[in-house]
Amino acid sequence: MKEMAEKKLKFSFLLNFIFFLGASSVYAFPLSLHSNPEEIEIVSIEKNPISLAILTSTPEPLDFIMETESRIYLVAKPQDLNFLLSSGLIFRLETPFFAPARPSKEMSLTSGGNGIYHSYNELIADLKKLAEKFPSLCRLEDLGRSLEGRQILALKISDNVNLNEPEPGFLFLGCHHAREWISVEVPLYLGLYLVENYALNPRVQNLVNEAQIWIIPLVNPDGLEYSIKFYRYWRKNRRLNSDGSFGVDLNRNYGFNWGIDNRGSSPNPASETYRGMAPFSEPETRAVRDLFSNYQFQALISYHSYSQIILFPWGFTVTPADKYQLLFNLAKRMSDLMASVHGRRYDFGQASTMLYLTNGDTTDWAYGTRGIPAFTIELPPVDIFHGGFFNSERDIQPIFEENLAAALDLIQWGIDNYKFAESETKRKEKNLIPLIIQRERKIK
Amino acid sequence: MFLSLNRIEKPFLEEVKMLRVKVSIFFCLVLFPCLCGAQLIIGQYEEEAPLKSWNISGFIPASSLGRAEIMTIIADTPAIAFNNPSLLTHLTPFSFYLNGSITRASLFRFGPVNTGVLKSNQNIWVKVTAFDGAGLAFKAKGWSFGVGVAITEYYDRPSVTAESVSAGKTIYKINFYQRGFLRTYNLAMARKLGKILAFGLTLNNSKGNVERKTEESWPLNRIFIDDEKRASLKDLYVRFGLTAEIKDSLKMGLVLEPAHKLKKRSHSSLRYSAETTGTLISIEDEADDFIQKPWQVSLAGSYSFDRSWLFCGEATFFNWSKYKLTWFSEEINRNFRNIIRLALAVENRNTLIIFRQTFFLTTRLGIQIDPQPMKIPHSTFYSLSSGLSLGWKWFRLDFGTSWGQEKGSGSSLQTFRSALTLNGFF
Ligand SMILES: [Zn+2]
Numbered sequence: 020m021k022e023m024a025e026k027k028l029k030f031s032f033l034l035n036f037i038f039f040l041g042a043s044s045v046y047a048f049p050l051s052l053h054s055n056p057e058e059i060e061i062v063s064i065e066k067n068p069i070s071l072a073i074l075t076s077t078p079e080p081l082d083f084i085m086e087t088e089s090r091i092y093l094v095a096k097p098q099d100l101n102f103l104l105s106s107g108l109i110f111r112l113e114t115p116f117f118a119p120a121r122p123s124k125e126m127s128l129t130s131g132g133n134g135i136y137h138s139y140n141e142l143i144a145d146l147k148k149l150a151e152k153f154p155s156l157c158r159l160e161d162l163g164r165s166l167e168g169r170q171i172l173a174l175k176i177s178d179n180v181n182l183n184e185p186e187p188g189f190l191f192l193g194c195h196h197a198r199e200w201i202s203v204e205v206p207l208y209l210g211l212y213l214v215e216n217y218a219l220n221p222r223v224q225n226l227v228n229e230a231q232i233w234i235i236p237l238v239n240p241d242g243l244e245y246s247i248k249f250y251r252y253w254r255k256n257r258r259l260n261s262d263g264s265f266g267v268d269l270n271r272n273y274g275f276n277w278g279i280d281n282r283g284s285s286p287n288p289a290s291e292t293y294r295g296m297a298p299f300s301e302p303e304t305r306a307v308r309d310l311f312s313n314y315q316f317q318a319l320i321s322y323h324s325y326s327q328i329i330l331f332p333w334g335f336t337v338t339p340a341d342k343y344q345l346l347f348n349l350a351k352r353m354s355d356l357m358a359s360v361h362g363r364r365y366d367f368g369q370a371s372t373m374l375y376l377t378n379g380d381t382t383d384w385a386y387g388t389r390g391i392p393a394f395t396i397e398l399p400p401v402d403i404f405h406g407g408f409f410n411s412e413r414d415i416q417p418i419f420e421e422n423l424a425a426a427l428d429l430i431q432w433g434i435d436n437y438k439f440a441e442s443e444t445k446r447k448e449k450n451l452i453p454l455i456i457q458r459e460r461k462i463k
Numbered sequence: 464m465f466l467s468l469n470r471i472e473k474p475f476l477e478e479v480k481m482l483r484v485k486v487s488i489f490f491c492l493v494l495f496p497c498l499c500g501a502q503l504i505i506g507q508y509e510e511e512a513p514l515k516s517w518n519i520s521g522f523i524p525a526s527s528l529g530r531a532e533i534m535t536i537i538a539d540t541p542a543i544a545f546n547n548p549s550l551l552t553h554l555t556p557f558s559f560y561l562n563g564s565i566t567r568a569s570l571f572r573f574g575p576v577n578t579g580v581l582k583s584n585q586n587i588w589v590k591v592t593a594f595d596g597a598g599l600a601f602k603a604k605g606w607s608f609g610v611g612v613a614i615t616e617y618y619d620r621p622s623v624t625a626e627s628v629s630a631g632k633t634i635y636k637i638n639f640y641q642r643g644f645l646r647t648y649n650l651a652m653a654r655k656l657g658k659i660l661a662f663g664l665t666l667n668n669s670k671g672n673v674e675r676k677t678e679e680s681w682p683l684n685r686i687f688i689d690d691e692k693r694a695s696l697k698d699l700y701v702r703f704g705l706t707a708e709i710k711d712s713l714k715m716g717l718v719l720e721p722a723h724k725l726k727k728r729s730h731s732s733l734r735y736s737a738e739t740t741g742t743l744i745s746i747e748d749e750a751d752d753f754i755q756k757p758w759q760v761s762l763a764g765s766y767s768f769d770r771s772w773l774f775c776g777e778a779t780f781f782n783w784s785k786y787k788l789t790w791f792s793e794e795i796n797r798n799f800r801n802i803i804r805l806a807l808a809v810e811n812r813n814t815l816i817i818f819r820q821t822f823f824l825t826t827r828l829g830i831q832i833d834p835q836p837m838k839i840p841h842s843t844f845y846s847l848s849s850g851l852s853l854g855w856k857w858f859r860l861d862f863g864t865s866w867g868q869e870k871g872s873g874s875s876l877q878t879f880r881s882a883l884t885l886n887g888f889f
Contacts, residue, residue: 132692132731132791134746140793248790250575250677251690251733265578289582400742403686409735409744 060100061113063090073106087355088348112222133247135412136200137207139169139240145207146172146236153214156180156227162235162306166257169240171306174210176232187317187437188231189430192307192381195270195321197242197253198408201398201418202322207236208419209426226427229434231314238303239269252408256303258295260288267295270323271377273384274298274308276335283335283371283378294379311385317433318349319393320426321381325407326374326397327365329354329425332386334370334377340386343369349392349432353425360421363399370395392429396422509797510641510675510692511754511788514591514617515568515867515878516844517836518781518804520720520759521546521702522596522613522647524562525882529850529863530808531829533777535704536716536763539852540861540886541600544609547704547718547761548651548663551600551607555888562596562613564882571874573620574639575677581625581637586874589621596884598649609651609665618643618673636680643673645696645725653704661706669698669725685738691731694752698725716763722785727752729791752789757782773810778803783836799836806831808848823854827863835871842871844878859886 064070066089074081074091082094092113095103103110131138137145150159158180162171177186193206213232216223226232237243241257255266268291271277271284277298278284284294299305331346333339340346350367358364370377374397377383382393398418400406410418513519520534522545527534534546538553540560569586572578576587598611622640626633646669653663674693680686700723707715731748759782765775783799808829815822827850834843848865861884869876 130748130750130792132729132748132750132793134731134733134748136746138791138793245579250579251688252679253579263577264582404684404737404740405742406735406737406744407686409688409733409746411744412746 060095061092062095062100062103062110063092063113064103064108064110065089066091070108073108077102085355085359087352092359131247133200135415137203137236138247139237139244142203142207142237143170143172146174146210149174149211149214153217154180156214156217157210160310162310163302165239165241165303166301167241167244169244171235171238171240171303173310174234174236176210176213176227176234177230178228183314184231185315186229186231187433188233188314189433190311190316190319190385191232191234191236191426192238192319192321193234193236194243195238195303195381196268196323197239197246197255198251199322199324199398200243200246200408201324201410201415203236203243204415205322205398205419205422206234206320208415209423210234210236212423222427226430226434230430232430233310233314233316235307235310238307240303242266242269254291255293256301258301260293262288264289264293266293267301268292269301269303270321270381271295271379272299272301272304273379273381275379275384275387277379279335279378280376283376292377298379307381311389316385316389316391317437318391318429319382319385320429321393321395322398322422323395324398324410325400325402327363327399327401328373328397329365329367330370330373330382330395330397331368332370332383332393334380334383336376337369337371339369342386342390342392346386346392346394349429350394352428352432353394356424356428357421360424361417363417363421365396365421394429396425398422510618510643510673512618513645514566514619515880516833517783518779518802518833519616520718520761520779522562522611522615523880523882524560524596525564525861525863525884526825526827526850526852527863528564528865528880528882529827529829529848529852529861530775530810531777531806531831531846531848531865533763533775533806533808533829535718535761535777536706536714536765536775537773539859540884541598541609542596542611542613542884544598544600544611544651544663544665545613545615545647545649545667546702547706547716547763548609548665548702549653549661549704549706550716551609551651551653551663552655552661552706554600554602554607556602557599557889558601559599559887560597560611560884561594562882562884563594564591564880566591566593566617567879569876569878570621571872571876574641574675575637576621576623576639581623581639586876587621587623589619591617591619600651605654607653607663609649609653611649611651613647613649614644615647615669616645616671618645620675633682636678636682638678639676641673641675643671643696645669645671645698659708661708663704663706665702665704667698667700667702669696669700671696687734687736689732689734691733692729694727694729696725696727698723698756700756712767714765716761718761718763720759722758722782723756725754725756727754727789731791748791750789750791752791754788755786757784757786771812773812775808775810777806781836786836797836798838800838802834802836804831804833820855823852823859825852825854826850827852829865831865831867833867840871840873842869844869844876846878857888859888860884861886 081099084092131141146159150157157174157176160173162173191206193202213227217227239256242253246253255268258267271292271294278294285292295301299308329350331350354365354367382395385391385393522542523532524540524542526539538550541558542560543550567590569588571586575581596613600609620641624638627635648668649665651665655661672695677690679688702720705717729750729752733746735744759779761779763777767773780803782801784801786797786799788795810825810827813824815824829848831846844867846865846867850863852859852861864881867878
């Protein structure tokens with residue numbers, strides 16, 4: 020009986036899945052979700068024989084989205100939701116993890132010479148506007164100045180945003196590399212989404228209440244400006260090197276296994292991967308380092324482009340990291356979630372084997388020094404023939420939407436993990452107390 | 464992401480050598496307003512920086528060039544309508560001028576060259592040949608009038624093409640150029656105020672454009688990237704001039720150009736195309752911008768003795784600290800300093816009789832100290848100039864040349880300019 024039920028469900032899922040893949044442009048559920056937020060919800064249910072049996076007994080087959088980490092994701096209409104509630108199944112409301120977010124209409128998206136992409140000034144203006152509008156939810160922290168004196172700003176999002184609460188921290192970074200314009204937009208849109216949906220969306224509220232989310236959308240402001248004003252394909256920062264060439268590759272300047280070999284970074288100042296004179300020689304990477312050292316971060320994502328890949332440590336060696344399996348599972352989960360939004364599949368894997376050797380990059384440093392999951396997400400397109408460092412303006416929103424699902428999921432994972440670790444510590448502490456008392460008694 | 468390009472082909476730009484530097488474009492004032500220019504140091508990779516020097520006041524014909532660009536005290540050509548309109552009162556009832564010039568200037572850094580992906584081991588030279596000024600002046604009912612047109616600013620940079628070639632095939636190519644000019648139409652009027660003073664007003668209407676383009680291609684992969692920024696320029700401003708003829712031998716001149724806004728309509732177009740996949744991405748932008756030009760004031764004096772020797776000097780103050788501009792609606796702070804440009808010159812006037820014809824011969828020498836407005840580095844051009852004029856009956860041909868050596872930037876920039884003016888006085 021159970022077997023039959025499972026088969027029936029699988030078949031039904033398959034049909035829906037085929038529909039989803041075959042007509043992904045028609046099956047734009049995030050859009051309909053956005054226009055009709057009251058009517059449809061996305062839920063996830065733990066996959067087990069009981070839940071499968073219940074799910075296959077619905078009057079109409081449920082719309083399947085995906086299956087990941089032993090959970091089944093479904094689109095639930097109001098009647099489906101009633102059914103689930105009455106069935107006694109424990110489900111999780113996942114709508115906010117999928118919901119598309121439109122950038123605020125007040126954003127400075129009119130000029131700057133780079134279309135609707137943000138220039139440095141536009142970004143600073145938008146961040147300031149956001150912090151002024153939602154002072155209880157977000158604040159700006161000045162992390163220092165770039166070489167040419169531009170501000171490097173971090174947006175902190177949390178309840179009690181002015182307190183440093185004992186909550187897990189999450190760091191989202193954009194634009195280490197000047198020409199990767201899309202990597203500014205994705206973390207910025209994430210910040211806007213979290214703040215603007217806090218009051219509307221209980222799940223967002225929950226994440227923001229339980230975490231401290233830090234966003235640095237623009238690590239390399241000088242480079243970005245140069246890329247807009249003078250040379251579109253500029254990559255590095257604007258350091259005037261000893262040989263008259265310009266730029267240090269900020270994503271080779273972090274202080275973990277910095278310059279361990281000349282393959283993962285270059286000692287040649289003119290090279291695109293020049294690592295600088297010393298680890299953290301650049302004010303831009305020092306700004307990230309200083310923030311990182313002041314808070315308890317649980318996870319980090321650094322956005323880059325292009326390739327459509329999720330990368331995790333190590334980058335400096337092909338040897339797998341200690342927590343390879345965890346990193347792999349998280350990356351796979353993010354990739355699955357991303358694919359479920361617009362059907363775009365991000366490949367994933369260890370940085371050194373997926374792309375090339377890198378040393379002194381952000382994620383090796385974050386993982387190497389703190390042991391936290393750290394990911395480089397190379398945003399679309401998949402290759403140089405589909406745009407390379409160019410993304411059409413209309414693709415910003417879809418790219419953000421698929422990355423939103425992944426980012427929110429990582430935050431949720433971090434919160435759960437933090438709570439688990441905390442309860443473990445408490446449990447150990449509890450066990451310790453009687454021992455100490457006993458000892459004291461013995462001494463007496 | 465890194466090595467996106469190298470995935471397809473190597474080497475990348477650090478191994479690319481500069482192949483061609485196109486340095487000479489003929490420029491024609493009326494028909495073909497395309498030219499080539501250059502300018503300075505830190506500011507030299509800002510597109511609004513004009514050729515040769517940031518400090519532009521009016522127009523420089525050959526006679527003025529020969530005397531260290533002093534223009535506001537000696538009335539020897541109707542071109543002075545651009546500079547000190549009150550001097551029109553000192554001209555004959557009808558006069559005209561035609562001017563052509565050659566300018567050579569060296570650049571150290573500009574655009575992606577020496578600040579980005581392209582590197583040259585020496586300053587890059589650019590040469591402009593231009594028929595760049597024409598006008599006339601006349602007198603009627605106690606008033607003096609001047610009408611003229613001149614190219615007052617150039618924004619060109621050397622056009623640079625670099626290629627990466629492997630096995631005889633071009634793998635990668637980059638082409639960079641910037642062109643631009645400002646053409647100014649001038650309408651001036653002046654009147655004597657008693658025996659000593661003369662007052663003049665000139666109305667300048669400028670129009671021009673600036674265009675910068677970077678074209679990159681990977682020909683084997685059929686991938687092309689064009690980054691184009693262009694702007695049309697418009698300005699309307701006045702200059703006031705005052706001349707005092709204290710004695711036959713002693714004159715003073717004062718000129719004021721109030722601050723004015725050069726308006727820009729900016730357009731940006733960024734295009735990516737890959738033929739094999741049919742991918743076409745275009746990012747466009749437009750904005751109304753401005754360049755707030757600083758007010759300037761010139762004070763000049765000339766003293767002649769013995770009817771054959773004339774000494775003159777000029778000091779011009781530029782209020783650069785108030786300079787500002789927008790670039791696609793964003794305010795840009797150049798953080799300039801106020802500067803004073805100084806010039807001194809001497810002229811010798813003689814007559815020659817050849818084949819029973821009387822020729823008027825003037826020779827000139829001048830020095831100019833022209834500090835640039837950037838705060839870092841403090842950079843100054845020191846120029847030497849000389850000139851020669853040959854007059855016969857109603858006509859006079861002026862030739863002037865100057866050589867400028869820059870100090871302060873460490874780049875040892877240089878400028879050369881030569882000009883030829885034909886004047887007619889009736
Ligand atoms: Zn990158």
